[in-house]
Amino acid sequence: MEIAIIVGLSGLCLWFAWRLYSLRRGIEELTGALTQDPPPPLRDVADVATQQRLLTLSTAALDTVTEATLLRDSERNRRDFLETLLNEIKDAIFILDANREIRFLNEAARQLFPSDQAYLERAFLEVCRDHRIYDTLELAEELGSKVSDKIVLRTQELERDRIKEINLLVEAEPLTFEGAGASGSGTWILLRNITSQLETEQIRRDFVANASHELRTPLSIINGYLETMDDADMNLNQAMIRRAVRTMRKHGKRISRIVEDMLTISKLENASNLLNFEPFDLRDSLDEIISQLMPLIEEHHAKVKVNANSDEALVLEGDRYYWDQIFFNLIENALKQNRSKGLRIEVKLSSEEGRYIIEIKDNGIGIPTADIPLIFKRFYRIQKHHAQNQVKGTGLGLSIVKRAVEAHSGTISVESQPGFETVFTISVPSSSLQFASRTAST
Numbered sequence: 001m002e003i004a005i006i007v008g009l010s011g012l013c014l015w016f017a018w019r020l021y022s023l024r025r026g027i028e029e030l031t032g033a034l035t036q037d038p039p040p041p042l043r044d045v046a047d048v049a050t051q052q053r054l055l056t057l058s059t060a061a062l063d064t065v066t067e068a069t070l071l072r073d074s075e076r077n078r079r080d081f082l083e084t085l086l087n088e089i090k091d092a093i094f095i096l097d098a099n100r101e102i103r104f105l106n107e108a109a110r111q112l113f114p115s116d117q118a119y120l121e122r123a124f125l126e127v128c129r130d131h132r133i134y135d136t137l138e139l140a141e142e143l144g145s146k147v148s149d150k151i152v153l154r155t156q157e158l159e160r161d162r163i164k165e166i167n168l169l170v171e172a173e174p175l176t177f178e179g180a181g182a183s184g185s186g187t188w189i190l191l192r193n194i195t196s197q198l199e200t201e202q203i204r205r206d207f208v209a210n211a212s213h214e215l216r217t218p219l220s221i222i223n224g225y226l227e228t229m230d231d232a233d234m235n236l237n238q239a240m241i242r243r244a245v246r247t248m249r250k251h252g253k254r255i256s257r258i259v260e261d262m263l264t265i266s267k268l269e270n271a272s273n274l275l276n277f278e279p280f281d282l283r284d285s286l287d288e289i290i291s292q293l294m295p296l297i298e299e300h301h302a303k304v305k306v307n308a309n310s311d312e313a314l315v316l317e318g319d320r321y322y323w324d325q326i327f328f329n330l331i332e333n334a335l336k337q338n339r340s341k342g343l344r345i346e347v348k349l350s351s352e353e354g355r356y357i358i359e360i361k362d363n364g365i366g367i368p369t370a371d372i373p374l375i376f377k378r379f380y381r382i383q384k385h386h387a388q389n390q391v392k393g394t395g396l397g398l399s400i401v402k403r404a405v406e407a408h409s410g411t412i413s414v415e416s417q418p419g420f421e422t423v424f425t426i427s428v429p430s431s432s433l434q435f436a437s438r439t440a441s442t
Contacts, residue, residue, distance in 0.1 A: 092191040095175075098184060100124050100137070112155070112191060124189075133170055137189055140172035147172055150194070167195045203378075210379040214258055214395070218251035261396035264325065265378070268403040275319040275407055282314040282323070282349055282356065289327040293335070300335050302343035314349055316356060317431050322404040329397035330360045330424055338364030351430065358426040366418035375414065376402040 083106075086093055092109035094102060102119050110119065113127050125134050132151045140147040148171045154163055172189040225244040228234055236244075283306070290297075290304055297304055308314065316323070327347075334345050348359040367375060374380050379395035405412045410428030 090193070094124060094189045095186060096124050096137075096189065097186040100187070102127065103186065109191070133168075133189070133191070136170045137172045137187060140189075141174055141187055144174055166193055167198050168192065169194050207378055210395075211258070211262060214379060215255060218254045221251050222248045258396070261400060264400050265396060265403060268322070268400065268407055275322065277317055277319060279315050279317050280320045280323075282316050282358070283308055285320060285323050286327050286347060286349070289324055289331065292328070293331055296332065296335050300339065300343060301341040302335060302338075302345060304331065304345045304347065306347050306349070308349035312351065314351065314356065315430070316408075316428070318408045318428075319404075322407065326401050326404050326426070329401050333397055334360070334362040334364060334422070338362065340364075354430055356426075356428050356430055358428070359423055360426075361421055361423045363421050366420060366422050367414065367416040368418060369416075372414060372416060376412075 083104075086104075087107040089106060090108055092112045093104075093106045094109055095104040097103050101121050101123055103121075105119055113129075115127060119127060124137065125131075128134065130151070130153060132149070136147055136149045148169060151168050151170060153166050153168050155166060169192040170189070171192070172187055174185065174187050176185050225248050229236060229241070229244060286306060290306070293304075331345060331347075335343065343362060343364055345360070345362045348357075348361070350357050371380075376398050378399045380398075402412055405426055405428065408428050410426055412424065412426045414422065414424050416422040
């Protein structure tokens with residue numbers, strides 16, 4: 001009897017041990033499944049973890065973890081999408097918490113304030129290091145509303161190792177955010193670079209002021225002669241009348257040239273919609289302009305030489321009218337700036353790796369080094385050596401040249417050695433991208 005009891009108890013112990021081992025193994029398998037990312041479906045879990053005793057627990061646990069994983073992935077995808085979207089914005093954006101520590105910033109903010117250290121959870125003032133921006137932030141928090149200000153920020157260009165100034169529009173506003181069972185408050189701050197906008201506004205103001213000034217002088221001269229001729233007490237002879245008419249005609253032509261050049265620049269501001277791209281031969285355009293300027297060339301006893309390979313086709317897809325303007329202004333500018341006899345102008349046309357290289361060289365007085373960065377600005381002229389009674393140019397010719405070249409996806413540069421030579425170099429693609437796009441859209 002005792003032996004039977006002992007055997008029974010031993011069997012019972014073995015059965016409980018097996019049950020305990022099975023449960024422990026099932027729980028271990030279930031734990032391993034729950035730690036996978038993402039968790040496997042129930043059918044892929046080991047049988048020992050889905051036995052009848054653990055089936056309900058395994059199902060509930062896997063369903064809960066799967067749902068949490070889906071929510072996490074959805075939130076992560078949404079965050080990645082928003083970060084990508086904000087990184088595409090050119091304005092620098094910061095999001096700060098209640099302690100004014102950085103919780104988020106986009107790529108534009110990193111470029112504006114470069115740092116070797118991590119940005120997140122750092123004090124905003126430590127990153128921006130500008131009390132004016134920080135003052136705007138404090139004022140927004142104090143007023144509890146949106147605040148904006150304009151400042152000039154000095155930053156260092158790492159590539160050129162120099163200091164540059166940029167104009168910033170600073171906007172800040174308090175915010176409240178909620179998520180994942182937690183809520184808090186903070187501030188967003190935006191820094192927008194408005195340097196180009198201010199420069200454009202200044203260019204427009206300067207353009208209006210300079211245009212008014214340039215038109216006022218010839219109009220005053222013409223009106224002065226007309227008042228003199230209309231004076232009943234003035235005894236005018238034929239010589240005075242002819243001199244007055246010649247002067248008024250000369251200044252009338254100057255007004256017409258100024259107006260025409262201003263209209264040309266105005267058209268070039270929206271060149272992509274106005275240029276008429278067609279194939280034409282650069283040599284034909286150059287030869288025609290030289291023929292038009294031949295009276296001025298002979299008057300200055302100058303010589304113009306064209307250096308181009310006659311066997312090479314120089315067909316450009318562009319607007320012939322504006323290339324006539326380019327050649328006309330550059331050659332005429334060389335003639336007018338060098339009134340002494342013996343001027344030599346050489347125009348070289350060549351092709352290189354799908355681009356046309358155009359060099360216009362003269363052996364005149366040259367351009368002072370200090371004036372070279374300014375010669376393409378509107379109404380800028382270098383004529384200090386000219387007599388006061390000579391009619392000046394409009395000061396728009398080189399501005400037209402630069403904008404016309406850029407409208408054809410080209411570049412223009414100038415090198416000058418005063419007293420020796422001046423070289424204008426134009427590089428332009430032989431097949432313009434604008435021409436291709438316009439043809440496709442048509």
